[in-house]
Amino acid sequence: xxxxxxxxxxxxxxxxxxxxxxxxxxxxxxxxxxxxxxxxxxxxxxxxxxxxxxxxxxxxxxxxxxxxxxxxxxxxxxxxxxxxxxxxxxxxxxxxxxxxxxxxxxxxxxxxxxxxxxxxxxxxxxxxxxxxxxxxxxxxxxxxxxxxxxxxxxxxxx
Numbered sequence: 737x738x739x740x741x742x743x744x745x746x747x748x749x750x751x752x753x754x755x756x757x758x759x760x761x762x763x764x765x766x767x768x769x770x771x772x773x774x775x776x777x778x779x780x781x782x783x784x785x786x787x788x789x790x791x792x793x794x795x796x797x798x799x800x801x802x803x804x805x806x807x808x809x810x811x812x813x814x815x816x817x818x819x820x821x822x823x824x825x826x827x828x829x830x831x832x833x834x835x836x837x838x839x840x841x842x843x844x845x846x847x848x849x850x851x852x853x854x855x856x857x858x859x860x861x862x863x864x865x866x867x868x869x870x871x872x873x874x875x876x877x878x879x880x881x882x883x884x885x886x887x888x889x890x891x892x893x894x
Contacts, residue, residue, distance in 0.1 A: 772879050773801035774848070780872050780889035782862075789862050791816065791889065793872050795841065796855040799848045806847045811877040814841050816860065819869045833871055836862075841874065866891065 778795045793814065799805055817833035837860075845854055862870075870889040875882060 771801060772799075772803065772805040772881055774798065774805060774876065774878075774883050775800050776874055776876065776883055776885040778872055778874050778885045778887040780870065780887055782870070782889065782891055789864075791860045791862050791870055791872075793858045793860070794855070795858075795874055795885075796853055797842070797848060797876060797883075798853040799850050802850050804847050804849050805878050807842055807845055808877040809840065809843050809846065812841055812875060814839050814858065815873040815875070817871040817873070818864065819871065820864075821867060821869070831869075842876070 775798045776795070777798075778793065780791060780793045783790045783792050795814070815838045816836045818836055819831050819833050839858060839860075841856060841858075842854060848854055868891055871886060872889065873884065873886045875884050
């Protein structure tokens with residue numbers, strides 16, 4: 737009788753170890769618990785100072801995952817585009833953006849820790865301000881993944 741209980745106990749121990757291993761596999765590997773997850777935020781506005789216009793961009797990245805994320809600053813950046821609305825356009829049509837320039841971001845940060853938030857501002861001098869929309873696109877590259885956010889900035893100066 738004691739040998740039978742000992743065998744059953746050993747079988748239950750092996751099953752408990754196997755079940756625990758499968759749980760850990762699905763929790764950490766399949767559950768993507770430690771995969772990189774970043775949230776981007778981007779705001780922009782046009783500012784006027786003595787008839788000179790500037791585009792102020794405020795952006796941040798927050799690591800909402802549970803692991804550190806390495807940032808590839810060479811391939812990350814912000815792209816600025818503009819659009820002139822056409823007076824003779826159709827009722828609805830796709831907008832054609834003109835690329836103005838690309839600029840580096842987060843150059844002093846090689847990684848972002850779990851729960852950390854990094855914030856930066858950029859001030860860009862611009863020539864056109866009337867009847868123009870601007871688009872800012874942030875592209876952040878890290879650990880084989882890319883995160884992107886787009887924001888359209890209207891001219892609210894008029």
